[in-house]
Amino acid sequence: RWPEAVQIKEVGPRDGLQNETTRVATADKTHWINMLSESGLKEIEYSSFVHPKWVPALSDAHDVGKAIHRNPNIRYSALVPNIKGLELALETGIDGAAVFMSASETHNRKNINKSIDQTFPVFQEVVQDAKQAGKHVTGYVSTVFDCPYEGRITPEQVVRLSDQLFEFGVDDVSLGDTIGTAVPSQVENLLDVMLARYPQKNIIMHFHDTRGMAIANIMTSLEYGITRLDSSIGGLGGCPYAPGAAGNVATNDVLYLLHGLGIDTGVNEHKLREAALYIQNKLGKTLPSKTLASAVSP
Ligand code: HMG
């Protein structure tokens, strides 16, 4: 009924921290990412090479990228919105680059200051250069279900962007429920269309847990054979340009579900818990993960 193995991309250091008002010192971020590197994760999105005024919390992307210990079995990736971001990321060191745009015209403008049609030629060049540099490239499509400004988004709008991104040469597309409004029937409607066009292995699901629906949506995704998920340790996160967006689904909760179902992830829950407690302590607030909050596992 569901896949035997699932690969998780840990996006906490990027999606998690980008919306936090409490600044985490570069040395602490580095230590934390090194802890994550010890947990068995295969991919860590460690920061964003975006304008520091737009996302101040990640303005130390270069220093973090230079300082972390690189485990050769892990893909260390970062967001790059344009050629300038890609150049900085390549200089710092990345295995994977991720471009990001939104199926909603308004959210795209608010997030990256361009219309959808103005974004395409920029990404065409970024994807081409990143591929030429031998990097894995992911294309994020945001607001795939609902947009805080435009309301309901159709699968056709998502397909339009995904087709372009795959044509430019991205290896995979990550579908973002940016404001965490979707319910499983919306996931079914989108995956019915997407999986008729693209192989499951090239589709990643990226759920935010604003309304507590993320685990239900993941369950539906698994039933569709999806094997790749984005999640954030402890449930940190949000999008600074999407009002009301809360954290990503917590990696700890996703692991609890997957391992309970007998699905292999290669990730050590105990080590991930330690890393979640570390960042929780640095932020000085309780993170939303329910699994993290329950002291004892059966
Ligand atoms: P802009 O102002 O239109 O950029 O911003 P510009 O090209 O006009 O350049 C203006 C200035 O910015 C110039 O400097 C550039 O050099 C500089 P000046 O000449 O004035 O001194 N600049 C840069 N500096 C550093 N790094 C760069 C860079 N690019 C230009 N890469 C831009 C356009 C895209 C840069 C801006 O809008 C931006 O940084 N946006 C980032 C927004 C963001 O990070 N949002 C959150 C991530 S997306 C997300 O969370 C959703 C996701 O999780 C999936 C989901 O949940 O759905 C992925």
Ligand code: MG
């Ligand atoms: Mg996100």
